[in-house]
Amino acid sequence: MTMAEAQLGGLQDEFTCLVCLYTLNDPVTIPCGHNFCLKCLTDCWDQSQECSCPQCRHTFTTRPELNRNTQLNEVIKRYKRPRLSPPLSQNYAGPGDVECDFCTGKKFRAVKSCLTCMASYCQTHLQPHYEVAALKHHKLVDPDRNLKEKFCGKYQKSLEMFCRTDKTFICLMCAVNEHNSHEKSALETEREGKKKQLVETQSEIRKRLEDKEKKLKKTRSTVEEMKVGGIKMTLHIKERGEKVKE
Structure with missing residues (x-):
């Protein structure tokens, strides 16, 4: 480890988002000078009637425009430390838990299931869904042990629609090829x-x-x-x- 890395390593708290308690991801700096993940701060403000700093509680009369701090983002990328996580013993899947599909050996507990990938992920293996542009649009849900029931065996696609004519769940390919003239609805609408x-x-x-x-x-x-x-x-x-x- 270089001296620069050692010095930056001691600043881990400065690279931690105080909303999610993980290393900053797409960091933004707000007028009061504090840094947060873009998504964390956006979600926080979307759910609140006022815009205030989660750290110092400074309230802004108008919602500040959030722009990524490019320089800070590059520093974090270069010297990124592992994200904070609970002790490993707490992450192992137990009775009733959904297991991570990508863990080898003893499985960790899944924290999310992806309806696009049709797989479940522990915190470590889920990270690419937050960091890789091609995966960010995937639909993540709470861990689901019945993913296979939401998967079309014929076209290998997720079941996203409901055919009211045949009273069955179908994927987009099914909707076009086998149920084209049938009455259909989106799963959310049907739900x-x-x-x-x-x-x-x-x-x-x-x-x-x-x-x-x-x-x-x-x-x-x-x-x-x-x-x-x-x-x-x-x-x-x-x-x-x-x-x-x-």
């Missing part, structure tokens, strides 16, 4: 429709249960009234019988 339908069904079932509960209460009340009425009638007849004897 939202099913979710809405489920909510309506649950609401209807809840209403039916409430109606049945009301009827049951009314029936119980009627039975109680009949019991009371029967007791009163019995007492009345008994009283009349005693008066006749007298």
